[in-house]
Amino acid sequence: MTPDRISRLQSQFPHFLGPLSKAYARLMRLRARLFASGKRASWRPPAPCISVGNISWGGTGKTPVVSWLLDWARDEGLRPTVLTRGYGGKPPHRPYAVQLLSPPHEAGDEPLLLKRTHPQAQILVDPNRVRAGKIAARKMADLFVLDDGYQHLRVQRDLNLCLLSPRDLDEEWNRVIPAGSWREDVSALSRADAFLINTMFDNDDGCLETVAHIKLAILGKPIFFFRVTARGVANALTGETQDTLDGRRFLLVTAIANPDKVCQTCKTDLGEKPVRHLIYPDHHPFGLSDWQAIVAAAERNDCGHIVCTPKDAVKLAPFADDRLWTPQLTTSFSTAGPISFRDWLGDRFHNLPWTLHAPEKTS
Numbered sequence: 001m002t003p004d005r006i007s008r009l010q011s012q013f014p015h016f017l018g019p020l021s022k023a024y025a026r027l028m029r030l031r032a033r034l035f036a037s038g039k040r041a042s043w044r045p046p047a048p049c050i051s052v053g054n055i056s057w058g059g060t061g062k063t064p065v066v067s068w069l070l071d072w073a074r075d076e077g078l079r080p081t082v083l084t085r086g087y088g089g090k091p092p093h094r095p096y097a098v099q100l101l102s103p104p105h106e107a108g109d110e111p112l113l114l115k116r117t118h119p120q121a122q123i124l125v126d127p128n129r130v131r132a133g134k135i136a137a138r139k140m141a142d143l144f145v146l147d148d149g150y151q152h153l154r155v156q157r158d159l160n161l162c163l164l165s166p167r168d169l170d171e172e173w174n175r176v177i178p179a180g181s182w183r184e185d186v187s188a189l190s191r192a193d194a195f196l197i198n199t200m201f202d203n204d205d206g207c208l209e210t211v212a213h214i215k216l217a218i219l220g221k222p223i224f225f226f227r228v229t230a231r232g233v234a235n236a237l238t239g240e241t242q243d244t245l246d247g248r249r250f251l252l253v254t255a256i257a258n259p260d261k262v263c264q265t266c267k268t269d270l271g272e273k274p275v276r277h278l279i280y281p282d283h284h285p286f287g288l289s290d291w292q293a294i295v296a297a298a299e300r301n302d303c304g305h306i307v308c309t310p311k312d313a314v315k316l317a318p319f320a321d322d323r324l325w326t327p328q329l330t331t332s333f334s335t336a337g338p339i340s341f342r343d344w345l346g347d348r349f350h351n352l353p354w355t356l357h358a359p360e361k362t363s
Contacts, residue, residue: 054163253280307325
C-alpha cells in the first residue's frame, strides 16, 4: 500500500483505523520477536553492516545519510556496498549492479545518484537484499550499508540507525499505519543504536532537541541531529556553478516525498523562492513529454532557470537543456551531547569484532 493510498484512507475512514493500527502493530511486534529469537531466518553479512532506516514512511533523509556514510567509508579506506530495494527502478535482472551510465528507469533514481556521486561504491538493487548481499560478499566488500533497512530484519546489522522527522516526534508519534505514518509502534525504537533526527526546516532547534530528549531519552541511545543544506547550484549539463539564485526567476520541479523542504531550501539557502513549483509524485519516472511540459511552464512564467533535486536530475538530464540546475547539497550533523556523530560512529565501528584486526585506514 502506497503512502498516498494510506493518506486517502486516513481522511475517509478516520474512526475505523484505530483498531486496524493496533492489530498491525501487534503483527509487527510478533514479526520482530520471531527474528530476534531466531525462529525466522536471517543472514549474517561477512563484514560490518550499518542499517539506515526509519520508523515511518515518507522522506526522512535516508539517501543523504547513506551518501554521507559512503563519504565516511571512503575516508576510512573501506570498500562499501549498498544493498537497496531501488524503489522506482525496473532492472532487467536482480541483483542489479548500478553503473555510472545505467538508465534511470532500470537503476532507480536514488541508487543511480549514489553511484554517480560515489563511483567507488558498489550499489546493488534487489528487493531480496540477502541475495544481493551474498553476491557482494564474493567481491570482498568490507562494509555493507543496508538502505531503508530498519524493518528489513532478514539481514543482521551491527549498527542500526533510526531516522526521525520532527513530525515523528510530534503529531505522528506512535501513530501506526493505517491510522498514521509509522511502520511499527514505539516498542520498535528499542532496536536502534542511535537516532538521527532530520531538523528539516525547523527553525527552533532548541525546542526540537528538548522534545527529542523527552520522547527518546528513556531508551538510553545517543541522539544526533542532521540537516541537508544547499551550497549553491550546479548546471545539470555543463557543470557550471552559481553561489546563489538571488534575483533569478526560476521554476522548481520536485518528485520527492517532502517537496516543501526543497522550496524552503531555495529560499533560505539559495536566496530566492521559485516563481512556480511543479510537484510530481515521489519517484516519478520523468520522460520527454514531462520535460516539454516543464519547459512550457518555465516559458509561460518567464523563468530562465529550471531547478530540480539531484535525484530528479538523473531522470530529467537525458531530455534537458542547459536551463536545468540542481542544488549542491551537503549533510551536516550536530549533537547536544559530548561526542559528534562522526566520532561516535568511528568508535563503534572500530570496536566491532569484525574490525579489531582490520588494517588501518588509508590517508
